[in-house]
Amino acid sequence: MKKVSIFVISMLYFHLLVHVSSSPFLYATQVYEESSGGRNLKQKHEQENAQEVHCSRERSRAARKVIEEYLTPFVERENYQLSSKCRLHPDNDIFWDQEEHKIYIDRNEWRCGYCKKSFREEKFLDQHFDNRHYNLLNLSHGRCLADFCGALHCDAVMNSKSSRSKCNPEAAARNLHLCESLADECFPISEGPSAGRLHELFLHQFCDAHTCSGKHKPFSRGGKDQSSFLRLAAGALILVLLPVFYLFLYLIQSDVKGRTQELRRISKDAWKTKPS
Ligand SMILES: [Zn+2]
Numbered sequence: 107m108k109k110v111s112i113f114v115i116s117m118l119y120f121h122l123l124v125h126v127s128s129s130p131f132l133y134a135t136q137v138y139e140e141s142s143g144g145r146n147l148k149q150k151h152e153q154e155n156a157q158e159v160h161c162s163r164e165r166s167r168a169a170r171k172v173i174e175e176y177l178t179p180f181v182e183r184e185n186y187q188l189s190s191k192c193r194l195h196p197d198n199d200i201f202w203d204q205e206e207h208k209i210y211i212d213r214n215e216w217r218c219g220y221c222k223k224s225f226r227e228e229k230f231l232d233q234h235f236d237n238r239h240y241n242l243l244n245l246s247h248g249r250c251l252a253d254f255c256g257a258l259h260c261d262a263v264m265n266s267k268s269s270r271s272k273c274n275p276e277a278a279a280r281n282l283h284l285c286e287s288l289a290d291e292c293f294p295i296s297e298g299p300s301a302g303r304l305h306e307l308f309l310h311q312f313c314d315a316h317t318c319s320g321k322h323k324p325f326s327r328g329g330k331d332q333s334s335f336l337r338l339a340a341g342a343l344i345l346v347l348l349p350v351f352y353l354f355l356y357l358i359q360s361d362v363k364g365r366t367q368e369l370r371r372i373s374k375d376a377w378k379t380k381p382s
Pocket of ligand 1: 221222223
């Protein structure tokens with residue numbers, strides 16, 4: 107028993123030693139080296155993959171948030187499978203895999219799902235992905251989800267001031283065109299009734315608002331939170347209304363009983379009075 111515990115402790119110690127040597131100090135020197143030779147490294151990356159440099163991680167994240175919040179719940183409800191031809195499909199998001207490997211511990215801790223290193227803020231984890239796991243970007247399709255931010259109203263979820271800036275009719279027309287082409291390629295009407303319904307939903311949810319009239323608001327069909335809130339509200343309403351309904355039923359029944367008794371009494375009285 108003692109031998110086993112000594113073995114376990116020594117293994118733990120060894121593990122700790124390896125962990126420490128691989129993380130803060132060594133990492134600091136690596137980061138330092140990277141920043142001193144950052145330009146060369148960046149140039150090398152740029153030469154290797156020009157796409158990455160021009161694709162914003164933050165805006166891609168906003169686009170993904172919009173999709174997950176305002177489109178995915180409806181797609182799931184219809185049991186519909188997005189084809190990889192659809193440019194909103196996760197395969198077409200170069201940051202998808204990395205974002206899926208973000209582990210949120212609490213407000214002050216984010217962990218890398220690849221190497222388990224911890225960070226105080228999400229932005230430091232983003233930097234870590236850029237520096238350490240650059241090879242894990244999904245560049246096979248060479249597409250950037252942030253390119254569809256105009257069509258998907260990313261500004262609405264990014265709380266940026268630009269959403270309140272003056273509407274540009276040309277930009278609105280461009281976004282409308284992009285939005286409609288996304289609806290056509292992601293939900294081709296020819297594929298059946300559920301694709302047709304989702305096509306219509308997509309137009310109302312995202313495309314109608316691309317005008318300068320201000321008549322239509324984006325996400326008019328609601329999102330994930332809203333639909334779950336509505337379900338909760340409906341449940342609560344049913345819980346409240348059910349006893350009221352039974353009470354109503356009881357009152358009607360007792361009323362009917364009372365009336366039939368009264369009718370019987372009246373008919374008996376009529377019988378009694380008839381012979382005279
Ligand atoms: Zn990592």
